[in-house]
Amino acid sequence: MAVLDPCENCGRPTAIYRLAAVILDGRMARVCPLCASTEKERIEVPFAPRSDQGAIQPSTARDVW
Numbered sequence: 109m110a111v112l113d114p115c116e117n118c119g120r121p122t123a124i125y126r127l128a129a130v131i132l133d134g135r136m137a138r139v140c141p142l143c144a145s146t147e148k149e150r151i152e153v154p155f156a157p158r159s160d161q162g163a164i165q166p167s168t169a170r171d172v173w
Contacts, residue, residue, distance in 0.1 A: 110123035110124070110125070111123065111124050112124070113127060113138065115127065115138065115139050115140035115142075115143055116132070116137040116138050116139060117132060117137060117139045117140070117143040117147060118139075118140065118142070118143055120140050120142070122140040122141075126140065126141055127139065127140060128140075128141070128144050130144065130151045130152075131151065131152040131153075131154065132147065132150055132151055132152075133150055134152070139151075
């Protein structure tokens with residue numbers, strides 16, 4: 109049986125493993141997947157990946173070892 113906690117945005121009971129901790133309107137909040145997808149403009153991402161770079165992979169060349 110899953111442990112349920114309410115979403116801090118809409119109050120919908122959600123399994124705790126499905127809640128996401130986000131910065132919502134300047135404070136930490138646990139939100140359900142539905143709110144996380146619909147409230148994107150209110151969720152702050154302070155360390156977003158840069159748009160001009162993808163995932164930077166380390167070199168595997170032998171001269172780097």
